[in-house]
Amino acid sequence: MLDNIGPQGDATGMRARVQAFGGFLTNMVLPNIGAFIAWGILTALVIPTGWLPNENLATIVGPAIDYLLPLLLGYTGGKMIGGKRGAVMGAIATFGLIVGADIPMFIGAMIMGPLGGWVIKKFDDSVKGKIPAGFEMIVNNFSLGILGFLLMIFSFLVTGPAIQFANNLVASGIHVLIDTGLLPLLSLINEPAKVLFLNNAIDQGIYYPLGMQIAAEAGRSIYFTVASNPGPGLGLLLAYTFFGTKKARRTAPGAIIIHFFGGIHELYFPYVLMNPVTIVGMIGGAMSGIATFQLFDVGLVAGPSPGSIFAYLALTPRGNYLGIISGVLVATVVTFLITSFILKLTVTAAEGDEDDYEKSLEKSKSMKAEGKKVLESKNDTISAENISKIAFACDAGAGSSALGATTFRKKLQKNNLEDIEVEHYNIEDVPEDADIIVVHKNLADRARRSHQNKRIVTIENYIGDQNLERLLDELK
Structure with missing residues (x-):
């Protein structure tokens, strides 16, 4: 595969690397989300300001956030790099951080865990x-013990204090934004980054670790809401439902259900990319949502993953429901109004283009049917006979890829092609036996870096995408 060259290629490659970094963080956090939610529920219930205050049970809150959660992250990160031995090494390294710092070491665990796995793997x-x-046995046990001992001391003396200093610096900067009322300005960074599939790098790498530190003391944190609010996405999709092109009006209602109730925010990203000016509506809605959360002085007890309205309500502490619901509604309305205005100005020309595109598509299908016998004689033609596994891949391997895989699997079953296996993975973990990899076009460069010899099908929309329809036609 030839790499892109020049400034555009460099930018694309950098984006792919940042996406991969965000995906790595997500794969470290995602298996442990249940533990984070368990801690959030405990905190919401038993702390003095909780629903059922209990002084005895509240003693679990501190040790859980200081020891349990960072150790789980470190263990998982180490295992991702070095297997079972890497997992143990990651936990040992993380423990040195925990004791050597005065804050919950989530960021540190996501550094030292993988580092521990890498060290033992290299050995x-x-x-x-x-x-x-x-x-x-003696070499395996003592190598793990000696290297673990050295890494634990290093993390205690060097890494822990350094990460605490950096963490305090970042936290201080964001606190300044809070104190000056400028926290909504973060939306200028968050919203464009999200539609480039960098949402996991932002949430898992920055806001959630900071939010856990604040929630441990105050029982809630606004950091959990600054990039995860489902309101802007809902407003965008509603605007497309009423004022979008014909194709958008057909697909947006289904996307609303999956985005707002299912929490898969990737569903609205293609709609922004379809008309990039609509990012203005997303930024406006997100800023107004954060401002509303600030006005009511509310937050969540843990990071909502997935970011659905159900997760928001489940993680809202007592006395915060009015502010949280208001923030979501305000963000929805503001995004809807701005995006509707933009679509009214641009949709006429776009719809004409779409009509031409639909005619061209029908013509190409007709031509394809006429030349089917010729196509079938080519070596690169695929069919159900030589395809046994299709992999849908995304950043985390659990959201949009799961949706795409389930939908496409059902289409195969309707066409009596149920022998073809369709599964979902994060991009880096797609198995070698996959014949075809399906990814969003913004993740294509990252997929090609990891799987250079695979056929990669790029899509723009997880519901009714034309490339998926073409793939289905080929298989039929």
Whole structure:
């Protein structure tokens, strides 16, 4: 595969690397989301300002956020790099951080966990095939113990204090935005980054760790809401439902259900990319939502994952429901009004283009049917006979890719092609036995970097995308 060159290629490559970094963070956090939610529910219930204050049970809150959650992150991060031995190494390294710092070490765990896994993996690779017979167990145990000891001391003396300093610096900067009432300005960064599929890097890498620190003391944090509010996405999709092109009006209502109630925000990203000016509506809605949350002085007890309205309500502490619901509604209305205005100015020309596109598409389908026998003689033609597995891939492997895989699997079953396996994965974990990889076009460069020899089908919309229809036609 030829890499892109020049400024545009560099920018594309950088975006792919940042996306991959966000995906790595997500894959570290996602398996442990249940533990974070358990802590959030405990906090919402038993702290002095909770629903059922209990002084005895409240003693669990502090140790859970200081020890349990960082250790889970470190263990998972180490396992992702170095397997079971990497997981143990990651936990050992993370423990040094925990004791060496005065704040919950989520960011530190997401650094030292993978580092611990990498260290033990490199050691194991270096001694592979060189250990005398009968000494395997002693070498394995002592290597893990000695290297773990050194990394634990290093994290206690160096990494922990350094991360705490950096964390305090970032937190201070955001606190200044809060104190000056400028926190909504973060939307100028958040919203464009999200539609470029950098949402996980923002939430998992910045806002959620900071939010957990504040929630441990105050029982809630506004940081959990600054990038996860489902209101702007709902407003955008509603505007497309009423004022979008014909194709958008057909697909937006289904996207609303999956986005707002299912929490898969990736569903609205293609609609912004379809008309980039609508990012103005997203920014305006997100800013107004944050301002409303600030006005009511509300927050959530943990990070909503997925970011659905159900998750928002489940993680809202007592006395915060009016402010949280208001923030979501205000963001929805503001985004809807701005986006509707933009669409009214641009939709006429776009709809004409779409009509021409639909005619061209029908013509191409007709031509394709006429030349089907010729196409089937080519070596690169695919069919149900030589395709056994299709992989839908996304950043986390659990949201939009799961939706796409389920929808496409049902279409295959309707066409008696149920023998073709369709599964969903995060991009880096697509197995080698996958014949075709389906990703959003903004993740294509990242997919090609990880799977250079695979056929990659790019899509723009997870519901009714034309490339998926073409793929189905080929398989039929």
